[in-house]
Amino acid sequence: MERFPGGIAQMCSLKIHTIIALVFFWCLPTHAADINAASCSSTDVQNAINSASAGDRVIVPTGTCAWSTAVTIPNTKGITVSGGVATIISGQLILNPNSSNGSRITGFTFTSNDAVGTHGSKTTAAFRVDHNIFTGGGTMISTDGNAPGLIDHNTFTGNAAAEMIHNLGTGAGDTSGWTDDVTPGGANALYIEDNTFTYNASGNPAYFWGTSAVQAYYGARTVFRHNTLNMAQVDQHGTCGNVGARWWEIYENTFYVVLNGNQSNYMAIRDGSGVIFNNHKTGLPNGGAGSIELTDDCTGTYPDLYQIGRGINQMYSPAYVWGNDSSMSVVSGNPSNVQQGRDYFLSATQPAGLLRQELASDTSSTTYVYTPYIYPHPLQGASSAPTPPTGLAIVIH
Secondary structure (H helix, E strand, C coil), rough: CCCCCHHHHHHHHHHHHHHHHHHHHHHCCCCEEEEEECCCCCCHHHHHHCCCCCCCCCECCCEEECCCEEEEEECCCEEEEEEEEEEEEEECECCCCCCCCCEEEEEEEEEECCCCECCCCCCCCEEEEECEEEEEEECCCCECCCCEEECCEEEEEECCCCEEEECCCCCCCCHHHHCCCCCCCCCCCCEEEECEEEEEECCCCEEEECEEEEEEECCCEEEEEECCEECEEEEECCCCCCCCCCCCEEEEEEEEECEEEEEEEEEEEEECEEEEEEEEEEEEECCCCEEEEECCCCCCCCCCCCCEEECEEEEEEEEEEEECCCCCCEEEEECCCCCCCCCCCECCCCCCCCCCCCCCCCCCCCEEEECCCCCCHHHHHHHCCCCCCCCCCCCCC
């Protein structure tokens, strides 16, 4: 008589299914509370944030509210602040990243300038700002401290000459963003992906007035990818006498130019180094033919501080540009200081053996192959099921 009907196979199956069930139970997320703000007023939202614990979600109900004082997510907790279906805010929400748990802002319509500000550091946990609508018209998000983060799936509508996102790096006068390591394709950057940026240009011609989806400064490192830009450019700043942007990766973006549009630049790259590839231009007939401009705002002796083709501690680290649409010409705005074949290289595909000096261990002969960071960014899956535990084994007796 069998002790286990169905024999050893059924016994093994039973044990395996039991273990799978235990694994599934183990993988269930630890319960985090939903904290409902009493209204969308700044007082009620701040009270809800103050009462939240790490991992909690603060839910702000539908409504239209004007905040006379900023609402702040403190760096003592990593939480999500989520708007309702139509939570419309005129005011500022400040996110101070936690050292270990990421915070998130999602689901709002922000109608004012300076709507979201983040103030972290290179060692804080990555933050996320996603699925919001920004209509403030000028600078709508500012981030500083070179904190890692993700800005994704937002829509921005800017005015003429708007600078919709400011990446302020380590801050004015601070050169530390030029003395630390930068790993091409690494996680420690501000990632801006899957957003739409629009300036509603009109007229004949319809000028774009230098409207920027992002401007980066002061040793910032920015990855700008898979975005749609309507009459807007990407700007990496290098104002003469100031600390310029350090590192940029700009790829797989689409630039749309309106009928009779006059957009002189798709990109204005003024300092630092990085890669620019596989960007595309589209639009209506007679949409203007702009350029990817690599330039230098200074006229001093070569090389200028922070200029195109400089890396860690001002060492030689050229930029590389390849695979962009043929209608997106690549030009130097200052040929005496920024030269093709020296400070940047232009090609149809990624060259073999890119040179770099971006890490303290790099030398003048260090080469690398550029590999993009994971796309979509892992934080886009932040609300999905957690990663299963590792180190498990099925033992059959």
